[in-house]
Amino acid sequence: QLHLQESGPGLVKPSETLSLTCTVSGASISSSVYHWAWIRQPPGKGLECLGGISSGGSTSYNPSFESRVTISVDTSKSQFSLKLSSVTAADTAVYYCVRQGEPLPGWYWGSWGQGTLVTVSS
Amino acid sequence: EIVLTQSPGTLSLSPGERAALSCRASQGLRRSYLAWYQQKPGQAPRLLIYGVSSRATGIPDRFSGSGSGTDFTLTITRLEPEDFAVYYCQQYDLSPQTFGQGTKVEFK
Numbered sequence: 001q002l003h004l005q006e007s008g009p010g011l012v013k014p015s016e017t018l019s020l021t022c023t024v025s026g027a028s029i030s031s032s033v034y035h036w037a038w039i040r041q042p043p044g045k046g047l048e049c050l051g052g053i054s055s056g057g058s059t060s061y062n063p064s065f066e067s068r069v070t071i072s073v074d075t076s077k078s079q080f081s082l083k084l085s086s087v088t089a090a091d092t093a094v095y096y097c098v099r100q101g102e103p104l105p106g107w108y109w110g111s112w113g114q115g116t117l118v119t120v121s122s
Numbered sequence: 123e124i125v126l127t128q129s130p131g132t133l134s135l136s137p138g139e140r141a142a143l144s145c146r147a148s149q150g151l152r153r154s155y156l157a158w159y160q161q162k163p164g165q166a167p168r169l170l171i172y173g174v175s176s177r178a179t180g181i182p183d184r185f186s187g188s189g190s191g192t193d194f195t196l197t198i199t200r201l202e203p204e205d206f207a208v209y210y211c212q213q214y215d216l217s218p219q220t221f222g223q224g225t226k227v228e229f230k
């Protein structure tokens with residue numbers, strides 16, 4: 001059973017970098033043909049995808065975030081990570097790590113972590 | 123970027139009734155790359171439908187998706203109490219993928 005778990009600070013100061021990690025269990029991230037991604041949801045609002053990565057490290061970012069976002073993968077730890085720089089209050093959201101659905105292809109999201117709330121505040 | 127507009131914003135219905143949720147795209151999808159998700163309070167979204175009309179694993183057959191081009195519909199034939207939630211559509215045909223703003227299905 002695939003399980004994704006987000007971890008990281010729940011509070012980040014404005015202008016700093018938000019860093020989150022997703023730990024994957026129940027499936028091998030290194031041998032995976034799937035893409036993995038980060039999706040966020042501001043309080044009371046809808047969903048937006050920041051970007052994604054393959055197990056081989058190929059990334060694709062939402063142009064709205066491309067100048068601030070970095071997604072990386074560490075297959076040895078079965079983890080992938082998100083860094084979002086120069087955060088403001090508008091980046092306050094629940095952040096979800098997700099895995100591509102099956103069957104392939106297509107970047108739709110079949111497995112979700114429980115989400116972690118990150119608040120940007122001084 | 124493709125903008126998805128969902129309507130209505132809120133749907134007030136009773137258990138046993140039929141729900142029809144609309145998702146309209148600002149430009150036509152070339153491929154059948156549209157998904158629907160259900161989200162309950164405090165929970166992560168759950169995939170219901172992918173590829174416009176294919177049900178994800180474990181999704182009851184009272185949920186169905188249809189449509190093409192710019193107009194798509196999620197239909198719930200007979201609402202069960204556990205179906206009252208927020209529903210989002212997502213297009214993954216054109217990058218960046220985008221989501222609609224959601225339709226809330228609430229108890230009447």
